Amino acid sequence: MGVVLGLHKTDLEHMRWRFSLLKAGLFGLAVLAVTIFLTASPVIHDLRSGWALRFDGGDTTGQVTRLWHHGSGKNREMFVAYAYSVNGQRFSGENSVDDTLFWSLSKGDPIALRYGKDDPQLSSITIFGEHRGLRALGFCLLFVVVLVLLLAALSSKIEASYRMTYLLRVGIRRSAVVIRYANAPGVSDGSLSSILWQDEMGAAGQSKIMTATRLPNLGAKITVYVDPEDKLPAIWDGDFGKP
Secondary structure, three states, X not given: OOXXXXXXXXXXXXXXXXXXXXXXXXXXXXXXXXHHHHHOXXXXXXXXXXXXXXXXXXXXXXXXXXXXXXXXXXXXXXXXXXXXXXXXEEEEEEEEEOHXXXXXXXXXXXXXXXXXXXXXOOEEEOOOOOOHHHHHHHHHHHHHHHHHXXXXXXXXXXXXXXXXXXXXXXXXXXXXXXXXXXXXXXXXXOOEEEEEEEEOOOXXXXXXXXXXXXXXXXXXXXXXXXXXXXXXXXXXXXXXXXX
């Protein structure tokens, strides 16, 4: 049975499997979150109606039947209800609208509408902008993008945790010298930096970004941990709280 610095290969594989399972679970939770978001919100309906009205809709003129609002101040929402006819059938609908349109309308006024040809019950006032379904699409895409970025960040954290755990247990300790500082992107005052080092075997490495006060001086001797299987980048012991 193979051994790496006193740690059985089976133990290493178990550790790798555990971290892989954690990443898979994280991805599963992300998929579940998207599913719940889409099914437990009106986004699907809004997307469907927005698509139908924009790409398979017809224009008509309806009549305002009611105007009302909820709330006050910045939280006030204005609503317009209307009726319209398609192929001799009468339908009704309502939209939230902006203040300008709301105060320009009165009960009985004509109003421009767009309706779904396959489903005439889908409708929207067209003179004040896109149907809410298109806004829902943008919101849905924003949610997915944020979730992907969050998933990437958490995945990176898991990778870093695995790297530290693995190298602490099996890494080869080497002496290294700090040769340079590297400022964090967008930070020019040096308050957030990382160190670049060269170990006793001539290999180079870099720490994670942290506050400059936690970093050793140029030329200082430090301890780094090197992967005996040469699969992971070396790590400075200050990266996990042992400067």
